[in-house]
Amino acid sequence: MSHNESLYAVDVADLTVAYRDKPVLWDIDMQVPTGVLMAIIGPNGAGKTTLIKSILGLIKPAAGQVLIFGRPYDQQRHEVGYVPQRGSVDWDFPTSVLDVVMMGRYGALGWIRRPGSKERQKALEALNKVGMADFAGRQISQLSGGQQQRVFLARALVQEASVYFMDEPFQGVDAKTERAIIVILQELRSSGKTVVVVHHDLQTIPEYFDWVTLLNVRRIASGPVAEVFTEDNLRSAYGGLVAFKSQAGTVNSNNMK
Amino acid sequence: MTSAQIEIQLIAAVVAAACALPGVFLILRRTAMMSDAISHAILLGIVLAFLVTEDLTSPFLIVAATLTGVLTVLLVEILHKTRLVKEDAAIGLVFPVLFSIGVILIARFAGSVHLDTDAVLLGELAFAPFNRLVVFGVDIGPRSLYLMGGILVINLVFILLFFKELKLSTFDAGLAASLGFMPWILHYGLMTLVSVTAVGAFDAVGSILVVALMIGPPAAAYLLTERLSSMLILSAIIGIVGAIAGFWIANWTDVSIAGTMASMIGVVFVLVYVFSPGRGLLATVRRRILQKWEFALAMLVIHLSQHENQPEAVNECRADHLTEHIRWNAEFARRVVRLAKHRELIVETNGHLRLTSVGHSLAARRVVG
Numbered sequence: 001m002s003h004n005e006s007l008y009a010v011d012v013a014d015l016t017v018a019y020r021d022k023p024v025l026w027d028i029d030m031q032v033p034t035g036v037l038m039a040i041i042g043p044n045g046a047g048k049t050t051l052i053k054s055i056l057g058l059i060k061p062a063a064g065q066v067l068i069f070g071r072p073y074d075q076q077r078h079e080v081g082y083v084p085q086r087g088s089v090d091w092d093f094p095t096s097v098l099d100v101v102m103m104g105r106y107g108a109l110g111w112i113r114r115p116g117s118k119e120r121q122k123a124l125e126a127l128n129k130v131g132m133a134d135f136a137g138r139q140i141s142q143l144s145g146g147q148q149q150r151v152f153l154a155r156a157l158v159q160e161a162s163v164y165f166m167d168e169p170f171q172g173v174d175a176k177t178e179r180a181i182i183v184i185l186q187e188l189r190s191s192g193k194t195v196v197v198v199h200h201d202l203q204t205i206p207e208y209f210d211w212v213t214l215l216n217v218r219r220i221a222s223g224p225v226a227e228v229f230t231e232d233n234l235r236s237a238y239g240g241l242v243a244f245k246s247q248a249g250t251v252n253s254n255n256m257k
Numbered sequence: 258m259t260s261a262q263i264e265i266q267l268i269a270a271v272v273a274a275a276c277a278l279p280g281v282f283l284i285l286r287r288t289a290m291m292s293d294a295i296s297h298a299i300l301l302g303i304v305l306a307f308l309v310t311e312d313l314t315s316p317f318l319i320v321a322a323t324l325t326g327v328l329t330v331l332l333v334e335i336l337h338k339t340r341l342v343k344e345d346a347a348i349g350l351v352f353p354v355l356f357s358i359g360v361i362l363i364a365r366f367a368g369s370v371h372l373d374t375d376a377v378l379l380g381e382l383a384f385a386p387f388n389r390l391v392v393f394g395v396d397i398g399p400r401s402l403y404l405m406g407g408i409l410v411i412n413l414v415f416i417l418l419f420f421k422e423l424k425l426s427t428f429d430a431g432l433a434a435s436l437g438f439m440p441w442i443l444h445y446g447l448m449t450l451v452s453v454t455a456v457g458a459f460d461a462v463g464s465i466l467v468v469a470l471m472i473g474p475p476a477a478a479y480l481l482t483e484r485l486s487s488m489l490i491l492s493a494i495i496g497i498v499g500a501i502a503g504f505w506i507a508n509w510t511d512v513s514i515a516g517t518m519a520s521m522i523g524v525v526f527v528l529v530y531v532f533s534p535g536r537g538l539l540a541t542v543r544r545r546i547l548q549k550w551e552f553a554l555a556m557l558v559i560h561l562s563q564h565e566n567q568p569e570a571v572n573e574c575r576a577d578h579l580t581e582h583i584r585w586n587a588e589f590a591r592r593v594v595r596l597a598k599h600r601e602l603i604v605e606t607n608g609h610l611r612l613t614s615v616g617h618s619l620a621a622r623r624v625v626g
Binding site (some may be wrong): 057058100106107139141 | 420421438487
């Protein structure tokens with residue numbers, strides 16, 4: 001791929017988003033280098049989902065600009081994969097698991113063209129990869145929360161994007177599914193993809209991610225986990241609610257469930 | 258059957274199918290009440306266009322009414338976006354305003370023509386065959402059959418062409434937008450279809466029953482299938498069945514055809530709601546009863562497995578003891594034991610219950626699961 005224009009997979013500059021006069025994101029600058037697995041963390045209402053949605057053009061910002069590999073998002077759609085929050089869709093919708101995964105190919109197909117055997121094949125491969133091959137024909141309402149999340153991940157995989165945005169992919173999944181998902185995300189990173197994940201569990205940050213952005217309406221810090229995942233930054237993002245035990249190498253968060 | 262009867266049934270079937278197709282997406286997008294708003298608000302467009310053209314058959318009426326329908330959607334969304342009212346309240350605020358302006362205009366300026374409020378609310382299918390389409394002096398059939406047939410074709414073509422886009426934007430508008438499919442264009446496309454269909458059906462069945470035809474069949478089909486494509490097909494079939502059945506009931510009892518059509522769709526919905534094999538009332542009740550017995554069996558085998566080879570087993574593992582230990586009444590305990598014996602989960606010797614190997618494996622599975 002020739003992304004010579006920019007070193008960054010995602011380059012957010014001076015992004016401000018407001019609902020009426022209330023700023024949700026205030027003057028955000030964030031550069032995500034190509035090939036990192038990055039967590040976006042911050043307390044509830046920090047604007048994590050809003051940041052992702054603004055990057056994807058789903059929310060119109062009041063100011064600022066977003067570049068994906070040096071170009072505006074609408075020129076780079078095919079480079080971007082998106083996993084919305086599991087709860088944002090109606091899982092009683094009359095459709096099958098395989099059908100949902102194939103939706104990830106719709107962008108490459110464009111308007112009107114129907115998915116065919118090639119799309120089917122890719123969807124089955126992705127389902128296999130997330131351990132859901134046996135569920136291809138199932139109606140989606142029969143899935144558990146963890147299975148729904150795997151289906152969404154499979155749908156993102158078939159997008160064959162260069163940079164992925166995932167909104168809380170670990171929400172409400174059991175430990176086994178969480179492991180399975182993080183393994184796939186790390187595989188994506190090793191194959192040169194950039195993965196941006198809205199995350200909630202501070203304890204797993206150093207283990208899972210190599211890059212992190214702390215957010216609380218403003219950008220508190222953004223950079224390698226080793227450098228910016230510090231007590232000071234966490235305190236700025238979460239207020240005084242975070243107990244940080246740096247010597248033990250673990251982090252506890254009192255305001256998380 | 259007379260030719261008029263055949264023609265009325267044809268029109269009824271075409272109206273029902275044309276309404277059911279966009280109705281599927283209204284149901285899945287949880288905007289069913291938008292059909293109510295649109296079907297009423299189009300009256301204003303019809304009246305305004307009539308006052309300009311003074312011709313009830315002018316195609317301009319259809320265009321104006323459709324535009325009013327889309328305007329209704331737009332106004333509801335603008336009002337909703339202010340975040341001062343919820344969407345249902347916005348619908349309740351917008352369409353009565355437009356509809357009432359239409360009613361006032363009819364009363365004031367159009368009192369002398371066939372555009373009275375009764376016809377608007379209820380329509381009259383029985384008169385449809387009188388209004389003929391004549392081309393080069395040749396009578397080629399009732400006008401509304403061609404009108405609704407054309408609308409049905411438009412709906413079919415739109416849904417077939419944009420099936421994938423409609424499915425994606427209905428299921429996951431966020432992904433659709435991020436992939437560049439512009440869900441709002443599809444939304445307005447769909448709402449235009451709903452408006453055109455409501456305008457066409459308005460003449461035949463009136464504005465209230467349009468809602469029944471748009472919402473009833475898809476709501477029933479939703480309970481019968483797990484695929485969007487079959488939901489569309491089933492909706493059309495249910496609509497047509499309701500329409501034809503409604504026609505004959507109206508014929509035998511000499512009442513309004515539109516009324517019996519809507520009632521029959523209601524009847525079909527109730528039947529589906531009760532008897533649907535997957536999600537119907539009976540299936541749900543049966544599943545609950547089954548679950549109750551399966552659970553009781555699991556409790557029995559787990560109880561027996563926990564007490565077997567224990568000193569107290571002599572007392573615990575007796576049929577007449579279950580009332581005390583699991584708090585079942587004697588009759589229920591007797592039936593559970595009988596069912597367990599029938600399934601070869603346990604054997605009874607002198608009132609003493611012992612697990613078979615099948616019973617052991619069930620107990621092991623249920624304790625873990």
